[in-house]
Amino acid sequence: MAAAFSLAELPSWAFDKEDPTDDLQFYAEARLVTHIDDGAIAALTQFYRTALPAGGALCDFMSSWVSHLPEEVGYAEVIGHGMNAEELAANPRLTRWFVQDLNADPCSPLARASLDAAMICVGVQYLEDPIPVLADIARTLKPGAPLIVSFSNRCFPTKAVAVWLRLNDAGHAALVQLYLEAAGLANIEIHTLSDGSRCDPMYAVVGRR
Numbered sequence: 001m002a003a004a005f006s007l008a009e010l011p012s013w014a015f016d017k018e019d020p021t022d023d024l025q026f027y028a029e030a031r032l033v034t035h036i037d038d039g040a041i042a043a044l045t046q047f048y049r050t051a052l053p054a055g056g057a058l059c060d061f062m063s064s065w066v067s068h069l070p071e072e073v074g075y076a077e078v079i080g081h082g083m084n085a086e087e088l089a090a091n092p093r094l095t096r097w098f099v100q101d102l103n104a105d106p107c108s109p110l111a112r113a114s115l116d117a118a119m120i121c122v123g124v125q126y127l128e129d130p131i132p133v134l135a136d137i138a139r140t141l142k143p144g145a146p147l148i149v150s151f152s153n154r155c156f157p158t159k160a161v162a163v164w165l166r167l168n169d170a171g172h173a174a175l176v177q178l179y180l181e182a183a184g185l186a187n188i189e190i191h192t193l194s195d196g197s198r199c200d201p202m203y204a205v206v207g208r209r
Contacts, residue, residue, distance in 0.1 A: 005174070005178075006178065007131075007178050007179075007182055010163055011163075013162050014161065014162055014163040015128045015129065015161045015162065015163065016161065016162045017128070017158065017159055017160070017161060017162070018157065018158040018159075018162075019158035019159055023083060023101050023103055023104075023126070023159070024083060024101050026156075026159060027082075027083035027084050028084070029084075030065075030084050030086040030087050030090075034066060035122050035152075035154050035155075036122060036152045036154055036200045036202065037199050037200045038199070039194060039198055039199025039200065040152055040193070040194050040199050040200035040201070040202040041068055042199075043193040043194040043199070043202045044068050044121065044150055044193055044202055044204070045068050045069065045070050046070075046193075047148075047150075047191065047193050047204055048068065048069055048070060048119075048148075049070040049073065051117075051146060051148060051204075051206065052069070052073075052075075052116075052117050052119075052146075052148075053116045053117060054073050054074065054075065055074065055075060055076055056075055056076060056115075056116030056117055057075070057076050057077040057079075057114065057115050057116050058075055058077065058078050058079065058115065058116065058117050058118065058119065059078075059079040059080070059081060059108075059110060059115050059117075059118045059119070059137075059140065060078060060079070060080050060081065060093075060094070060118075060119050060121070061081045061102075061108075061118060061119065061120045061123070061137060062081065062082060062083075062102070062120050062121070062123030062124075062126070063080040063081055063082045063087075063088065063091065063094070063097075063121070064082055064084070064087045064088070064091065065087045065088070065090040065091045066091060066093075067080070067091060067093045067094070067119075067121075068121060069093050076116075077095045077096075078093050078094050078095055079094065079095065079096055079097065079098075079110065079115075080093075080094035080096070080097035080098075081097065081098055081099075081100060081102075081108065082097065082099060083099060083101065084099070085097075085099050102127065102133045103126075103127065103128045103129070106129065106132040106133040106135075106136050107132075107136045108136060108137070108140065110140040111140065112139050112140065113139075113140070113141065113142045113143070114140055114142070115140045115141050115142060115145060116141075116142060116145050117141075117145050117146050117147075117148070118137050118140065118141060118145070118146075118147045118148070119147070119148045119149075119150070120137075120147070120148070120149045120150070121150045121151075122150065122151055122152055122154065122155070124149050124151055124176060124179070125151065125155050125160040125161060125164040125172075126155075126156075126159050126160060126161070127161070128161060130179045130183075131179060131182045131183050134147070134179055134180060134182075134183035134185070135183040135184055137183075138183055138184055138185055138207075138209050141208075141209040142209065143209055144208055144209065145208065145209055146206050146207070146208050147180070147185060147206070147207050147208070147209075148204055148205075148206050149176050149179075149180070149204065149205045149206075149207075150193070150202065150203065150204040150205075151172055151176070151202075151203055152200045152201055152202050152203070153169060153196070153200065153201055154200060163175065169196075169201055169203060172203070173190045173203050173205055176205040177190060177205055180205060180207035181207075183207075184209075185207030185208060185209060186207065186208055186209075187207065187208045188205065188206065188207045189205070189206045190203065190204075190205050191203065191204045191205075191206065
């Protein structure tokens with residue numbers, strides 16, 4: 001699907017936020033809740049079941065206390081990144097984790113070409129300068145490895161960037177596609193995991209290094 005707009009056409013305020021205060025301060029209190037409903041979680045888990053390589057090394061970027069991975073599938077390593085240490089420590093699927101504000105520093109400590117897959121679940125809307133972040137994630141992927149960016153219509157509106165709040169679901173998918181293209185990822189696919197008729201809508205945009 002070709003986007004109806006380009007990143008160059010976005011207005012100067014596109015990545016502004018209603019709440020511009022320090023993100024680490026906003027996320028300082030642990031939120032041990034899920035931000036999408038059970039049906040959307042099940043749809044994402046089913047997608048992960050087929051899209052993520054069993055036995056591979058994964059990183060769940062912008063993670064929390066759950067990663068929505070299929071329980072019956074084993075992975076060599078599941079690294080977690082997030083903004084709250086208590087949430088990450090409570091995630092039973094993570095083998096190790098680190099806290100980092102990607103809006104302040106887009107470069108993770110992970111080695112180049114060390115991951116078989118990476119994920120961002122319901123977090124991309126908070127990135128103020130998404131291209132450097134996604135380009136660095138691409139750096140950590142092995143050739144051909146996927147980055148799966150999933151999202152719904154749920155968010156913390158004061159922390160989501162302005163352009164996200166002004167788009168519908170199709171616009172969100174088109175925007176994420178543009179992000180991935182600009183970050184150097186290829187073979188980009190958009191998947192509707194749930195259309196929202198029975199549960200929260202859920203979409204995934206996948207690009208490969």
